[in-house]
Amino acid sequence: MEKFTLEILFQIIGIGSASGLFYNNDALYIIGDNSGFLYEYNMQNQQLNQHALIDNPSQNIPKKLKPDFESITHHNDTLYVFGSGSTENRNKMIEFDLKNKTIFKKNNLVDLYGLMQSFGEIKPEDFNLEGAIFDGENWYLFNRGNGVSNKNTIFTIHAKSLGEEFALVATNYKLPKIKGVRSSFTDAILVEDKIYFLSTAEDTKSTYDDGEILGSFIGRIDLKTMKIDFTQKITSTNKFEGLTFYKKENNKIEFLLCEDNDTELLETKIFKLVLPVK
Numbered sequence: 001m002e003k004f005t006l007e008i009l010f011q012i013i014g015i016g017s018a019s020g021l022f023y024n025n026d027a028l029y030i031i032g033d034n035s036g037f038l039y040e041y042n043m044q045n046q047q048l049n050q051h052a053l054i055d056n057p058s059q060n061i062p063k064k065l066k067p068d069f070e071s072i073t074h075h076n077d078t079l080y081v082f083g084s085g086s087t088e089n090r091n092k093m094i095e096f097d098l099k100n101k102t103i104f105k106k107n108n109l110v111d112l113y114g115l116m117q118s119f120g121e122i123k124p125e126d127f128n129l130e131g132a133i134f135d136g137e138n139w140y141l142f143n144r145g146n147g148v149s150n151k152n153t154i155f156t157i158h159a160k161s162l163g164e165e166f167a168l169v170a171t172n173y174k175l176p177k178i179k180g181v182r183s184s185f186t187d188a189i190l191v192e193d194k195i196y197f198l199s200t201a202e203d204t205k206s207t208y209d210d211g212e213i214l215g216s217f218i219g220r221i222d223l224k225t226m227k228i229d230f231t232q233k234i235t236s237t238n239k240f241e242g243l244t245f246y247k248k249e250n251n252k253i254e255f256l257l258c259e260d261n262d263t264e265l266l267e268t269k270i271f272k273l274v275l276p277v278k
Contacts, residue, residue: 004218005274006234009256014048015039015268016060018258019130020072020187021242022079024098030242030268031069031081033260034061038081038096051101053081053094060264067092070241071132071141071187074098082141085113086128093162112162116141120170122151130241131188131197136160140195142185145175146202152185154226175199176231178214186216187243191253194229195221198240198257216240218255218273234273251277 012030019033030039036057037050054067061067068090071082077098083090091113095105117127126147133140138158145152152173159166175183176199183199190196197219204211216238219231234240242258257271 004232004234004276005272006257007272009270009272010043012039012041012048012268012270014050014059014266015041016264016266017260018268019070019241019260020081021244021256021258021270022072022074023244023246023256024074028244028256028270029072029079030258031072032059032268033068033070033084033241034063034066034264035059035069036061036067038079038094040101051096051103053096053103054092059266065089069094070128070130072242073132073134073189075134075136080132080134082109082129082132084129085109107162109162116143116155116168116170119168120151120153120155122153123147123149126151130184130186133188133190133195135190140188140190142188142197144186145182145184146204150182150184152182152199154185154221156226171226173228175219176217176233177201178233178236179203181214183215183217186239186241189243189245189255190223191245191248193223195223196243196255197221198243199231200239200241202239213237213239218243218275230278232275238271240271246272248277253277 022029036054040049068084070084079096081094091110093107130144131142141155143153156169178201181201183201188197201214215236220229241260246254
């Protein structure tokens with residue numbers, strides 16, 4: 001692959017452990033896996049607003065209690081924020097209206113997550129959703145294979161709503177390794193007919209406990225074949241957990257990324273990644 005560029009674009013004070021982001025009209029919507037808020041950052045005037053996603057939200061929820069919001073996706077004027085499903089209190093999915101800046105639905109996906117575990121042959125302790133895509137017809141939910149079984153799985157759910165009948169497909173992937181540790185999905189987005197994904201190698205056998213960060217990759221999957229086009233290591237130090245489309249021009253595609261610093265420090269760096277379009 002031709003040379004990529006990765007740089008820190010800016011830093012936001014007031015957000016910690018960023019786990020997902022969505023860029024729209026100079027606004028950056030960010031979730032943190034230990035926070036009960038959806039953050040809205042205006043990139044022009046550098047103003048930060050926050051919207052409560054749960055009752056009695058806080059910035060740093062204790063690990064045992066946190067809803068673990070790890071995935072964010074959108075369709076039309078709705079943002080969808082997913083809990084990881086890695087423990088029993090992490091099964092929420094919040095629907096947020098971008099026009100009115102309000103929540104219009106809270107969902108409990110415990111039954112769906114249980115079905116996905118059974119269908120994908122993933123043990124509850126190895127189930128950890130960290131990426132979501134919705135194209136209006138299909139949902140793509142990404143299981144991060146950082147448990148013992150290393151099950152990096154994309155669940156394709158054919159349904160306009162997760163509350164109606166659906167067809168389910170599970171596709172497993174072997175992602176690249178760093179120092180013998182296999183990387184695992186941490187986020188994904190859809191650009192035209194390609195899925196761009198992030199994966200991180202973290203030296204742990206637990207979906208709950210953190211480990212040494214060994215690096216992160218960007219990769220691409222063809223939506224029609226569901227096969228990987230390429231993977232590219234982009235860092236040896238960062239645990240990138242959020243990916244959003246920024247712009248595409250001059251045979252280059254640009255993304256914004258955020259990282260989970262696994263601390264209680266309320267600072268978030270936003271990175272810009274530029275790739276050649278192939």
